[in-house]
Amino acid sequence: LYEKQTDKDIKSQISFKGFYRGYLISTFLFSLTSAIWWPSYYFYQRQMLNIEIMFANHISVPLLVIQCIAGPLSSFTSTILTNPIDICRTRIQVEQNRRRVTQIMYELWQEERFNIFTKGLTARLSHSCIYSLLIIFGYETVKRVSLKQEYQGHVRW
16 A cells, blocks of 8 residues: 555456455345345334433433434434444455455454454444535535425425
């Protein structure tokens, strides 16, 4: 990484297939993360709405604020659950020699034991939580702006 290499040098070393190293595990990881993230998002949103109902006389929180809290919480959940797979994906993409996912996971377990659940987690959590906050703010705002006039009274914001 620190040596100056041209694209031509890199291509000659790793071939065209090398640019797609880790593609399948990346696709699996992002699919799994999304499969955890969306249900978590709606779960946390429902839980916070239930809490708001209990304290309705004292506190009124806008739905957008609740959604902007539920986004990072769901990111927190999905990131923690998928962190070992992300470490494995990173090793697949960075290492020169090709190995199977099972070999890498076994080696990670031998080297790190339970630290595979926390290795690199701070950076990944900070990135994913901030990203989720911004994405949900944009997503929910666009939903509000694009709602047809005839349905405005039927949706709780």
